[in-house]
Amino acid sequence: MLGAHADADSPRVVGAALVHEGSSRQALLRRYPRREPAPALASTLAAILADSGQRLRWSAAPVEELACDNGDVTFRIQVRVPPSCLERTCPVLAYYSGGCPHPGYHWRPEFFLRAGFIYAEPAIRGARCTEAWARADDGPLREVAATDLEASSRCLRTRFTREGAPPKLGILGWSYGGNQTLVGMTRFAGHYDAGFALAAKTDLHAFFSQAPPELRRARASEYGDPATDAEQLHANSPITYVERVKAPLALMLGDRDPKVSLSDADVFVRALQARGQDVSLMIVPEHAHLTERPEEVVFQHAHVLQFFTTKFGMPLSVDTRP
Template sequence: MLARCRLENEVTMKSVRSTCLSFLAFLAFLAFLVCGSAVAQSSGPDARQISDPKTITSASNPNARPIPIDDLYFTRSVSSASWSPGGKEIAFTTDISGRANLWKVNADGGWPIQLAQSDERQYGDTWSPDGKWIVFQQDTGGNELWDIFAIPSDGGAVINLSNTPEIREESPRWSPDGKTIALNTKPKEATVYDITLLDWATRKMTPLTHESTPNHLWQSVAWSPDGKTLYADRLEVSFTDADVYAIEVATGKTTNLTAHQGQVLNIASSLSKDGKKLLITSNEKSGYQNVALLDIPGRKLAWVTDTKWEASSGDFSPDGNWLTYTINADGRVDTYVADVATLHSEKIPVPGGVNGFAGYPSSFSPSGDRLLLSHESSVEPGDFWICHVSSRKSKQLTYSAIASLNSVPRSPSQIISYKSFDGKTISALLWMPFNLKRDGSNPALVLPHGGPTGQSGDYWSPRVAALVSRGYICIEANVRGSTGYGMEFQKANYQDLGGGDLQDEVYAAKFLEATGYVNPNKIGITGGSYGGFMTLMAIGRTPDIWAAGVEMYGIINWMTMLEHEDPMLQQYEMSLLGDPVKDRAAYNAASPITYIHSVKAPLLVLQGENDPRVPKEEAEQVVILLKRDGKTVDAHYYANEGHGFEKRENQIDSIRRTVAWFDKYLKGTN
């Protein structure tokens, strides 16, 4: 899976790679596509060519100008789409109002209708089988303690179904008869997720799984057609090992369908109509994610893909004849359809960027005649599209960009590769502003991503667009520890956080300098979550490289993180650094507090007051220590925000502060 570890405030760390997107169906697509290879193949990371920095150029564009901040952040975002059972409407989340709330739109297009209004964010919407209700999840002030709510699909009062302020309930999944909703649940102080069943009539919640280890989590996948079995994934918290299970709903009995030796990632995403096959993602092939069909009675795999890029399973078609999947090649994602009987596959012809199947639990309308797609790129805000299968035509459904944004030229990303300190190949996204001179005078920014178990992709990023349009060359590297390049690469930062991966960021800065455009004395660094940690690590451990930094909700001390962070993330942290007693040296070496007194660069700290992942105590330590040393530091804390900033006014404020900081310390302007 491509983890969306971008710098925007509205989407933060996706280190918890707990969901495979659920895609459905490909009815009548054979007329749409030409037959392809029996097993989909592509080259993979080994085929990357090292980029020559001297070939990087800044294009000339007389119309280029700084994009107004308001234009970027009044451009909307869309997510969490779900077809109505009749196929006439689509419910989804959008921040048209400045808050991520629940809306719906006619599937043929038109102005959307707001269903729920709240100062809080709302996601994960899905219709009841009878079409009368929509359920969704909502938290408070970014605290991630989600409750499950229901609202009449034609509008009305919102009902809190779970009303458990100390428990997370997420990812509602209706049973076929509409009587039960499966939820992924975690008490605030628990380290694991279990599956809980919510009775729609009585609102009673009954645990279905009872995880006994401290470091595994359950997520529902699909109900059997008769509703007697729930299929689910059980993942180890480091996301290096997982299995697919069948769970008897009446008794809670679990059966492992993918038992294996060693560490193998097996994650299911869809069940065939006849209930005999599961569509899964597995890295059994030498640690690289591929798509396979799992025969449930025989427990055997039939491979659909054979690639060293990152393939992720989607869904079966309603009749079980087709399946869908995606391939993430170096941060750009394409969508595919395959014949279940022959495994012949073809790429769906859509523009480049990050593409996906957007619906939950199905991307196809109930009749199968339309497909709900998502598309975005570094120059195109994300939107939904409707593909009419029979006519082979697609129509844009949502229009996120405001008109004034479309009038401004935007610099596209380009994917480059370079060698790091030890010869390892690192990929990165690079943005070159327009109209720069190759005279070594320009400022630049290194943008470390979150995670670390995540990957930067060719997403639309208003934050990056704001910086690039103001003359900052930007590079976002997929350093060791990132996903998307195989399990060996993902594990390459074990007990070395802020070591080899920091050097990968340093070598990104060296690549920028080698282009001839960048002034080495005008290089800054900024990131959020693990990217904030990397910012702190960089300015402390390699202080002579960086002229300024902006860190957002980053870690300064892994030991104090263990005291304050969410318990599940404590387990995740230990999966990266080891036992905090036996491996204390690794924790100390990986903590920016060890190097904080060497900081030279002016630092801006931005933090949400309710952050459950990187609590504000981390930011407060940074500010206290740097002020005590007489260093240049400033901080701003956002009330009612969690891990990242969801409210539009706070998104705008944070990027304005960031631009002003870098303008002052890299450009020398106020």
């Protein structure tokens, strides 16, 4: 539902992203400029969004609940498959968030299904399905819980391999899901074929070391305190594993998002560029943390679709038939 998330417009998450002392916000904006998506694609996504599931309801079809084992832990993955992919190999996108997947219509899977992707939502440890499950990756638990990202990739490739042909597998997410995306692409490099992270932190220790005291206190139980849990924060930070990245990766950050660090992202991207890695970063001047206005939704998802179709060698075509 558009406008449903407090992080989209709450004053506490509309301000300015962090920039290290000595860095220039203007220089970073020039280095990683905003780019317009393909106009035809943006127009099509805007029409699907405006339809609100009245005619275009592929995402409302029955979902598959895939059980995935990771050692002594079992979690579920909710899967939606477009009609064209019922009998053939299609690319799979694993969407991570802090929420708990629910069946029924939603505009986000509708976009990806109509572009020819199988859409999967793994409810790994940390997802808010129950209070205990939501806390199952807090603090020192996070390093082990993150192995669910690796398990998800194995389960999805196994489920959607057809006649010996495994699917391409992408990973994406916003905020908490963006952090999961970066961990999946770094620490668990090789398990996903491309990743797109939005509103994500690249270096947890550096971020919380410079974050406002109230934000540090609010998130200490979930992530750790930089004064006492430095080793833990480093172990769970994408930058720690940046040398492992093997596959194309894109990041998008908002310049009005106080929950991210533009300087940390710059360090992360430069490290990948120095290795000749396929990586991009876009800083959007008008975006805050989560973006739910229609024009923001269309802008971001058009770029995400362009990225994955390009990296997976797919035609950029969105089916608008009822």
